[in-house]
Amino acid sequence: MVPDPPAGNSTVRGGDRSHGDGNTKTVSCKDVGVDCSFTVKADSESELKKTLENHAREKHNMKEISADMKKKIKSHIKEVASR
Numbered sequence: 001m002v003p004d005p006p007a008g009n010s011t012v013r014g015g016d017r018s019h020g021d022g023n024t025k026t027v028s029c030k031d032v033g034v035d036c037s038f039t040v041k042a043d044s045e046s047e048l049k050k051t052l053e054n055h056a057r058e059k060h061n062m063k064e065i066s067a068d069m070k071k072k073i074k075s076h077i078k079e080v081a082s083r
Contacts, residue, residue, distance in 0.1 A: 023079040027052060031076040032069065034060065049073060 025048045029036035038055055042048035052073060056062040062069075 023081055025077050025079055027073060027077045029055075029060075031078075032072045036060070045074075045077060048077065 024041050024043060025045050026039060026041045027048060028039040029052075034056075036059070038052075038059070040048055040051045040055070042051060049070075053065050056065060056069075065073075
């Protein structure tokens with residue numbers, strides 16, 4: 001599991017390159033309509049979603065991530081070329 005970012009840093013990087021497609025995935029709370037500067041980047045979509053869902057539970061007290069929110073997260077994932 002990827003830890004929450006230190007104070008003043010709102011980006012978490014995680015993932016396992018062996019399961020990704022070579023591109024980095026990224027999404028933020030703001031992308032899905034939540035007033036929060038947290039952004040996550042990962043090498044796989046599954047790791048990205050796992051990290052963002054953990055953040056939502058821990059920092060936004062979301063006990064369960066609704067199907068609608070999961071769809072919203074998926075639709076807002078951006079891909080950027082890995083270096």
